[in-house]
Amino acid sequence: MxxxxxxxxxxxxxxxxxxxxxxxxxxxxxxxxxxxxxxxxxxxxxxxxxxxxxxxxxxxxxxxxxxxxxxxxxxxxxxxxxxxxxxxxxxxxxxxxxxxxxxxxxxxxxxxxxxxxxxxxxxxxxxxxxxxxxxxxxxxxxxxxxxxxxxxxxxxxxxxxxxQYHWRNKGYRDFQDFLDTLASRKRKQIRKERGSVAAQGFEFEWLSGEQVSEAQWDFVYTCYANTYLVRGRAPYLTRDFFSLLAERIPQNLRLVLTTLNAQPVAMAFSLVEGDTFYGRYWGCLAEFDRLHFETCFYQGMEYAIEHGLSRFDAGAQGEHKLLRGFEPxxxxxxxxxxxxxxxxxxxxxxxxxxxxxxxxxxxxxxxxxxxxx
Known part of the structure; x- marks a missing residue:
């Protein structure tokens, strides 16, 4: 054979x-x-x-x-x-x-x-x-x-x-252009969510794989593992996986770090290639109102618009993605x-x-x- x-x-x-x-x-x-x-x-x-x-x-x-x-x-x-x-x-x-x-x-x-x-x-x-x-x-x-x-x-x-639920960038000029395609009530809901996060003082920084330090990968892993530990489960990935990936395909990696009072509190880790933004892992050190939606979805949508990516694959499950424009x-x-x-x-x-x-x-x-x- x-x-x-x-x-x-x-x-x-x-x-x-x-x-x-x-x-x-x-x-x-x-x-x-x-x-x-x-x-x-x-x-x-x-x-x-x-x-x-x-x-x-x-x-x-x-x-x-x-x-x-x-x-x-x-x-x-x-x-x-x-x-x-x-x-x-x-x-x-x-x-x-x-x-x-x-x-x-x-x-x-x-x-x-x-x-x-x-x-x-x-x-x-x-x-x-x-x-x-x-x-x-x-x-x-x-x-x-x-x-x-x-x-x-x-x-x-x-x-x-x-x-699954994927978001399509239909040639939007910016995030407001996307919002203009939504029904009025839904548009107001997203603005309210983003406004709530901004009012709490969160800031966001985008890094490519080449820009992420080992200390920052430590933080990424802590956040990633925490999403499993809070449910009483062990994380699938090891810490070394992130460093090896950063060493082998740094050009494909994207990280958004969320800080509050200059201290990192959450992250979203993604890959990009071709016309697609792949949202993979998210995690935070504590629960904050609406922060998940901003870090995982709205930041990624803005990134896709700014960089001309046509598709945002945010992973499995999650009917809550529908209300934010992710299509079945x-x-x-x-x-x-x-x-x-x-x-x-x-x-x-x-x-x-x-x-x-x-x-x-x-x-x-x-x-x-x-x-x-």
Whole structure:
């Protein structure tokens, strides 16, 4: 079988890997994925074991899927815990499974990398790979259009849809230009929120990856970790991950630091590439009224307008984004389960879920704050 397993991305050169990654895909690049591994964020103790699949012909790597052997379903943002529980109740082993995804990053993008014909061959042979390695199934999350098209006609793969909220910069001159597109009541609400934050005395500073000091990365990590600790959970990422990312792709990193009385109190960490602003992590040292909306959304929207970025992907979930102009966007993932009974049960569930997601999307559109034409 010409599928080769790579358990350390560092064993393949960045040049070879990145040659298969389309433009505008920072999360699929060697620098991002290898930083997760090299920082100790991933590994056997985390339940994420790197298992990247390469398709080779005559010793040449033609296609790849970044992937992981999983012993749980945490950190994926396409939730299959219910499938796992039902499977275990029926006496069907669900873990380990194989996952094609970017860990902890619910970002749509290329998942089947490299030559499309070779990537299709990789998909053809993947069920046999799963059987040989005693994996319950394969799950490939948040695929872009090009990757999704490679699943067309494959009846052994089940399509799952979800919903996220993305903001579009429709050529706005400034933030006021955006506000002018909103209904009067919604426009007043946003002005009130921003005014409340300004009245409390908060100030904001934007930094690129090259400008952030190690002491500032310490602060970033403290804020990031705090968002998990307050809920009684351990953070996914390690402190070293941020330093490695700053070392490897500083040009893609953006940080907004929020200060009060000249002291840092909150932050929002993002990536940019191509025409897209990717909001990733936020955190604060204490709770402040309306600060989350300003730091995570309005600052990012202003940045996108100022720098001519057309899309702001603010991550998973969050219906509160609708009221701030983030529009509902359908996401796609694909699932192959080796147990035929489980596959059939999940297929029935997904048919009902897809219908519900479409209804949910239409209801979300009705809640958008834009003026009606």
């Amino acid at each position: 010409p599928i080769i397993t790579l358990t350390r991305l560092a064993d393949l050169s960045a040049q070879q890997w990145d040659a298969m990654v389309p433009a505008g895909q920072p999360f699929q690049r060697h620098a991002f994925l290898s930083a997760l591994e090299d920082s100790g964020t991933l590994g056997p103790d985390s339940g994420w074991q790197a298992e990247h699949l390469l398709w080779t012909e005559e010793g040449k790597t033609l296609a790849a899927i970044p992937g992981y052997r999983k012993m749980h379903s945490a950190g994926e943002y396409v939730f299959d815990q219910g499938w796992a529980e039902a499977s275990e109740r029926a006496g069907i082993r669900y873990y380990p499974k194989w996952l094609g995804a970017v860990p902890f990053s619910p970002v749509t993008g290329a998942r089947l990398l490299g030559d499309p014909a070779a990537a299709a061959s990789l998909l053809d042979h993947l069920p046999n790979y799963l059987a040989q390695h005693r994996l319950s199934g394969a799950h490939i999350n948040f695929t872009d259009t090009a990757s999704s098209q490679l699943f067309a006609g494959r009846t052994d793969w089940l399509q799952r849809t979800g919903l 966007v359908i996401t796609h993932s694909w699932h192959h389960l080796r147990h035929s009974g489980l596959q059939a049960a999940v297929e029935n569930f997904l048919q009902e879920e897809r219908a519900a997601v479409l209804v949910w999307q239409e209801e979300a559109r009705q809640a958008l704050p834009y003026r009606q034409a």
